[in-house]
Amino acid sequence: MAIFNKDRKYKWEFDSIGGASRVRINSGEDIAHLDELDPKMWTVLSCPVTGLEIEEKSLLYVDSDGDGKIRVNDVIATAKWITAALRNPDVILKEEGSVDIEEFDKETESGLKLYNSAKQILENLGKEGSVITLADTADIAAIFAKTRFNGDGVITPASSDNEDEKAVIAAIIATLGGVPDRSGENGVNAELIEKFYAALAEYLAWQASAVEAPFGDATEAVLAAYNALDAKVKDFFLRSRLAAFSPASTAVLDVQTARIEAISAENLTSKSVEIAEYPISRIDGKAEIDLSAPVNPAWAAQFNTVISAAAADKKVLVEEDWNAIGSQLAAYVAWKGAKKGEIVESLGLDTLKKFAEQNAKGALLALVAQDAALAEEAGNIQSVDKALYVLRDFYRLLRNFVTLTDFYSKDRKVSALFQSGKLIIDQRECRFCMKVADMAKHNASAATSGMFLVYCDCTTKTKPGKLSIVAAVTVGDVGDLIVGKNAVYYDNSGLEWDAVITKIIDNPISIAQSFWSPYRRMAKTVENLINKSAADKDAKMMADATAKINAAPAALPADGAKPAAAPPFDIAKFAGIFAAIGMAVGMIGSALVSIFEGLNALPWWKLILVFVAIMLVVSGPAMILAWLKLRRRNIAPLLNANGWAVNAASKISIPFGETLTDIAKFPKLKLKDPYAKKGLAPWKKWVISLSVVVAVLGGLWLANLLDWAGCTSPLPRFNKTEVVVEEAAADTLATDAAVVVEEVAAEAVTAE
Numbered sequence: 001m002a003i004f005n006k007d008r009k010y011k012w013e014f015d016s017i018g019g020a021s022r023v024r025i026n027s028g029e030d031i032a033h034l035d036e037l038d039p040k041m042w043t044v045l046s047c048p049v050t051g052l053e054i055e056e057k058s059l060l061y062v063d064s065d066g067d068g069k070i071r072v073n074d075v076i077a078t079a080k081w082i083t084a085a086l087r088n089p090d091v092i093l094k095e096e097g098s099v100d101i102e103e104f105d106k107e108t109e110s111g112l113k114l115y116n117s118a119k120q121i122l123e124n125l126g127k128e129g130s131v132i133t134l135a136d137t138a139d140i141a142a143i144f145a146k147t148r149f150n151g152d153g154v155i156t157p158a159s160s161d162n163e164d165e166k167a168v169i170a171a172i173i174a175t176l177g178g179v180p181d182r183s184g185e186n187g188v189n190a191e192l193i194e195k196f197y198a199a200l201a202e203y204l205a206w207q208a209s210a211v212e213a214p215f216g217d218a219t220e221a222v223l224a225a226y227n228a229l230d231a232k233v234k235d236f237f238l239r240s241r242l243a244a245f246s247p248a249s250t251a252v253l254d255v256q257t258a259r260i261e262a263i264s265a266e267n268l269t270s271k272s273v274e275i276a277e278y279p280i281s282r283i284d285g286k287a288e289i290d291l292s293a294p295v296n297p298a299w300a301a302q303f304n305t306v307i308s309a310a311a312a313d314k315k316v317l318v319e320e321d322w323n324a325i326g327s328q329l330a331a332y333v334a335w336k337g338a339k340k341g342e343i344v345e346s347l348g349l350d351t352l353k354k355f356a357e358q359n360a361k362g363a364l365l366a367l368v369a370q371d372a373a374l375a376e377e378a379g380n381i382q383s384v385d386k387a388l389y390v391l392r393d394f395y396r397l398l399r400n401f402v403t404l405t406d407f408y409s410k411d412r413k414v415s416a417l418f419q420s421g422k423l424i425i426d427q428r429e430c431r432f433c434m435k436v437a438d439m440a441k442h443n444a445s446a447a448t449s450g451m452f453l454v455y456c457d458c459t460t461k462t463k464p465g466k467l468s469i470v471a472a473v474t475v476g477d478v479g480d481l482i483v484g485k486n487a488v489y490y491d492n493s494g495l496e497w498d499a500v501i502t503k504i505i506d507n508p509i510s511i512a513q514s515f516w517s518p519y520r521r522m523a524k525t526v527e528n529l530i531n532k533s534a535a536d537k538d539a540k541m542m543a544d545a546t547a548k549i550n551a552a553p554a555a556l557p558a559d560g561a562k563p564a565a566a567p568p569f570d571i572a573k574f575a576g577i578f579a580a581i582g583m584a585v586g587m588i589g590s591a592l593v594s595i596f597e598g599l600n601a602l603p604w605w606k607l608i609l610v611f612v613a614i615m616l617v618v619s620g621p622a623m624i625l626a627w628l629k630l631r632r633r634n635i636a637p638l639l640n641a642n643g644w645a646v647n648a649a650s651k652i653s654i655p656f657g658e659t660l661t662d663i664a665k666f667p668k669l670k671l672k673d674p675y676a677k678k679g680l681a682p683w684k685k686w687v688i689s690l691s692v693v694v695a696v697l698g699g700l701w702l703a704n705l706l707d708w709a710g711c712t713s714p715l716p717r718f719n720k721t722e723v724v725v726e727e728a729a730a731d732t733l734a735t736d737a738a739v740v741v742e743e744v745a746a747e748a749v750t751a752e
Helices: 028-032 056-062 072-085 089-094 109-125 134-138 140-144 163-176 190-208 216-245 247-253 257-264 268-276 300-310 319-337 342-347 349-358 361-372 375-401 439-449 511-555 571-600 604-631 636-641 654-659 682-702 720-751
Strands: 013-017 020-024 044-048 069-071 098-100 131-133 288-290 316-318 421-425 428-430 433-435 452-460 463-473 486-491 496-505 661-663
Touching (some): 028 072, 028 089, 028 375, 044 375, 056 072, 056 375, 069 072, 072 089, 072 109, 072 375, 098 375, 109 131, 109 134, 109 375, 131 134, 131 375, 163 190, 163 349, 190 349, 190 361, 216 247, 216 288, 216 300, 257 268, 316 319, 342 349, 421 452, 421 463, 421 496, 428 463, 439 452, 439 463, 439 496, 439 636, 463 496, 604 654
Antiparallel strands (some): 013 020, 044 069, 098 131, 288 316, 421 428, 421 486, 428 661, 433 463, 452 463, 452 496, 486 496
């Protein structure tokens, strides 16, 4: 239902919250005009009624259409209803679960209903004063415990002052079960009253049409025995006629001795089923049962019951006699089959006749109607409960729906509806934690939030099952945060959970952290390369050693044979290798000398700039990328993954992000580690430090690296004349060395 007011003349005030302009709701008047607020200005368009840090009953009251979602229209409808019912809508801002009933506006329909209902509740509870609380409406049964009528259309024995009516109500409950009354007692409604009196009439009519029992008090026993024996007796007469038709088959039709012999060695009391299969009497070709002769013991009791009541004067029983007994029972059986209203039979015929004579049906239905007449007034009691929940929680919902002021609040005691607790991990407290409703949706959208996220599975002994949460890490380093790391999670109620990281979404935490990230990655890469190289060399060495060990027996000389002579030393080969190594070292040295000479030529302040430039070249891209990502951090993707429809960006700036994670801060104390390595005395450290500084400065002076400061090296090589002589001598030595190498190489070739 769309209930937006297109005539938007209300003057709203706005704040900048979370990087976006949001409306300010600071008065009951603002709440009353929510229907005039452009829906495009709402921060949230819908959110689920479950999984939030607010009592679910409050959200269910706001969810007017019961679809499991709080939508804009639900919020507006609730706002209009509660503000219209109050004399001063600012009461909503107090967020209290109680209200003075005089605050309800008796000039409006909704306010008057709430006032009357709240007053009735206080009277029913015997409570003095005019303040009603959630505790007063929590127990509906207590509210109606002392009332005769409560508007639910159900009456109890306490609803009547007439003893006969009380007895009928009790009888209806005893036979038909009754229905629960709002007072908590079991009672009856109009449907049960009608059903009871209909059954009463049917049962009495059936009793009035009763036929005479053919065998008196024994009729029921005879009927049961006759029904049990009917098929067996008729089987006997058919066998007898067949034996008369074929005398040779008599033995087969009669009980066979072999069958009795098969069970004779066993306990016959356990063979009653098999014995019952034998004919009821011996087959001799005569279609009659000698009543003086014994019958099948499995049927003897039932047979004697029928004969003693219906054929005691007979000596034999023929088929016509048996059928005649059945005819005598037929009318009685038909009457029993037409039985109706048996549901009230347990009350006894005399009691039922008494109820029929009293005929309290009309009086009971009148009581039900009198009770139902208060349905609207009693139903408004539920509205009082709704009003109290709305007064306590609605303003908080608005702060997390129309705006997100709770999330961006500077008061750390205030948290948003979606903030479920705090995660303690790696000497920090992550305050932005959310329950994960759908992990698949989080996998699809979590990375777009731009935040460093850790997903944890949490368990506790006090609650069954597993809780999944996601926590944002916004301060500190990430070196020790890995999948499988254990932590502790505290929900908003203070309950402690064991948490373990199951997934990490890697995004920058801070610019400082991103500055060192390239070096960490390079160090990690170098470490991996070294480990890989060492592992490869170790594997190659082991493989070569294994191959040589396996090949050693084959390389041994035969008995009496001389071992192969070792190859002669190849001096030319090694001279070439040494020359190549020398050239490489010389090139590297020349390059380093050129670099150092270039740096030496720079003033000291330029050296610092060069160093800073190198650092920026390495870390600059990572820092720029981190800065861009940190500016785009947004909680909307996480809320959307939990079923929210977020209508406005909700960014986490760098300063605000620093408030969402707290790092442990230890006081500055001089603490002595009992296991620390004992060092030198302070004066010795100073002497060594000064000596190192002097040595370094002396080295720089001798290397003429302090020439820029007027400190020229005393070494001859830095004197131009001496340098020329030294260079000439060096050239001569180099020429002589080259000649020697050539001669050695020539001799080696000649020797070959």
